[in-house]
Amino acid sequence: MSVIMEFSIFPIDKGEHVSQYVKKVIEMIDALPCESQLTSMGTIVECETMEECLAVISKANALLEQCSERIYCTATFDNKPGKKDQMEHKIKAVRGE
Amino acid sequence: MSVIMEFSIFPIDKGEHVSQYVKKVIEMIDALPCESQLTSMGTIVECETMEECLAVISKANALLEQCSERIYCTATFDNKPGKKDQMEHKIKAVRGE
Amino acid sequence: MSVIMEFSIFPIDKGEHVSQYVKKVIEMIDALPCESQLTSMGTIVECETMEECLAVISKANALLEQCSERIYCTATFDNKPGKKDQMEHKIKAVRGE
Amino acid sequence: MSVIMEFSIFPIDKGEHVSQYVKKVIEMIDALPCESQLTSMGTIVECETMEECLAVISKANALLEQCSERIYCTATFDNKPGKKDQMEHKIKAVRGE
Numbered sequence: 001m002s003v004i005m006e007f008s009i010f011p012i013d014k015g016e017h018v019s020q021y022v023k024k025v026i027e028m029i030d031a032l033p034c035e036s037q038l039t040s041m042g043t044i045v046e047c048e049t050m051e052e053c054l055a056v057i058s059k060a061n062a063l064l065e066q067c068s069e070r071i072y073c074t075a076t077f078d079n080k081p082g083k084k085d086q087m088e089h090k091i092k093a094v095r096g097e
Numbered sequence: 098m099s100v101i102m103e104f105s106i107f108p109i110d111k112g113e114h115v116s117q118y119v120k121k122v123i124e125m126i127d128a129l130p131c132e133s134q135l136t137s138m139g140t141i142v143e144c145e146t147m148e149e150c151l152a153v154i155s156k157a158n159a160l161l162e163q164c165s166e167r168i169y170c171t172a173t174f175d176n177k178p179g180k181k182d183q184m185e186h187k188i189k190a191v192r193g194e
Numbered sequence: 195m196s197v198i199m200e201f202s203i204f205p206i207d208k209g210e211h212v213s214q215y216v217k218k219v220i221e222m223i224d225a226l227p228c229e230s231q232l233t234s235m236g237t238i239v240e241c242e243t244m245e246e247c248l249a250v251i252s253k254a255n256a257l258l259e260q261c262s263e264r265i266y267c268t269a270t271f272d273n274k275p276g277k278k279d280q281m282e283h284k285i286k287a288v289r290g291e
Numbered sequence: 292m293s294v295i296m297e298f299s300i301f302p303i304d305k306g307e308h309v310s311q312y313v314k315k316v317i318e319m320i321d322a323l324p325c326e327s328q329l330t331s332m333g334t335i336v337e338c339e340t341m342e343e344c345l346a347v348i349s350k351a352n353a354l355l356e357q358c359s360e361r362i363y364c365t366a367t368f369d370n371k372p373g374k375k376d377q378m379e380h381k382i383k384a385v386r387g388e
Contacts, residue, residue: 001160003147006330006332008101008367010206012204012208012209012210012212013209015209016263016264017209018206019381019385021387022385022386023386026385038385039297039328039330039335039382040328040335040337040369040379040381041295041335041367041369042297044331046331050154050158051155054151054154057147057174058148058151059178061147061174064099065176065178068178069163069210070176070210071173071176071178072173072174072175072176072266073173073174074171074172074268074367075170075171075172075173076171076172076333076365077169077170077172078165078168078169078332079158079162079168080166082166084115086331089308090331091330091331093310094313094317094329095317101234101235102195103233103235103236105270109303109307110306112304112306113304115303115360116287120288120289121323122287123288127211134233135285135288135289136231136233136240136285137198137231137238137240137272137282137284137285138200139200139270139274141235143234143264149288166307171365173202173235173236175235184234185297187213187234188233189212191213191217192217198325236299244352244356246350248303248345248348248349251341251345252345252366255341255370259370259372262372263373264369264370264371265368265369265370265372266368266369267366267367267368267370268365268366269364269366269368270363270365270366271362271363271364271365271366272361272363273351273352273356273363274360275360
């Protein structure tokens with residue numbers, strides 16, 4: 001089973017500069033045992049199940065609730081039950097490799 | 098505490114017409130004890146916590162995993178810890194009521 | 195041709211309360227000749243073409259650029275070339291009407 | 292002026308395997324004069340204005356309308372008027388470099 005999640009979470013009550021808050025989320029994700037990639041628009045995580053992906057959002061949100069009165073989050077999920085290593089495979093497929 | 102989630106989940110291995118699959122998700126959401134609204138682009142749900150919102154996605158995904166090999170999901174969350182009844186309040190705020 | 199767009203746009207340099215900025219966007223959308231629906235998480239608009247939908251985002255962004263140094267926007271599109279009146283139809287389809 | 296857009300667009304009437312369609316979009320983006328990054332969940336593009344980003348979606352959609360009866364697209368935009376080279380800067384900011 002393979003679920004790839006792309007998500008972004010940040011406080012919207014802290015003004016324009018939010019990297020100090022996002023940094024806490026990234027550190028949490030870096031410590032996870034799953035594959036992940038930081039991009040300029042969010043983080044991509046590949047987990048075995050949807051529940052594992054959703055738990056990453058829950059942890060990220062808990063970190064931000066400690067310091068923020070309003071948190072915004074966007075997420076997209078591509079769930080292929082029965083597959084694995086999709087982060088790498090999907091890029092190869094469209095690159096024709 | 099109030100989290101509003103807008104989400105959409107559907108199989109992408111079933112061709113153009115997916116309403117029979119989405120219908121199962123809507124029936125599950127209708128039976129939930131939280132406020133929800135079906136729109137032409139997804140469902141809006143208001144829960145007390147992020148975890149309750151994420152559990153709705155988990156249930157919806159489990160329903161679709163029974164019949165699909167590839168599931169796509171998008172979600173956005175607006176989390177205002179300490180607030181409630183935001184689904185109604187937010188529309189009134191921009192409507193100036 | 196029918197494209198339904200769900201989108202949300204707001205400044206993230208203005209603190210927690212953004213309804214005064216969002217209000218300007220809603221007034222612009224209300225004056226458009228296309229069908230639209232305000233929800234607690236954004237606005238749903240149905241246009242004949244993708245280009246008309248994208249023009250709505252462009253106008254909304256222009257309004258916010260007048261007063262903001264950082265603007266965030268999310269959008270999802272469901273494009274069914276050759277169809278029309280999908281906002282109503284899609285809800286009926288999953289409601290089984 | 293700098294707008295970073297993360298977007299994904301694909302047909303939903305072609306079954307589970309859509310890489311042959313997505314490939315056409317990626318080739319179009321590769322030929323653009325702006326910075327872009329292909330990820331496992333979409334493409335990130337940095338343009339000078341919102342209108343340039345929206346034009347990329349329009350072109351991608353036009354390519355898919357040639358072969359599909361139903362197209363789904365998600366996009367998020369981070370618009371910082373007056374800034375530039377944000378794709379690189381944003382990652383450095385959260386990595387603390």
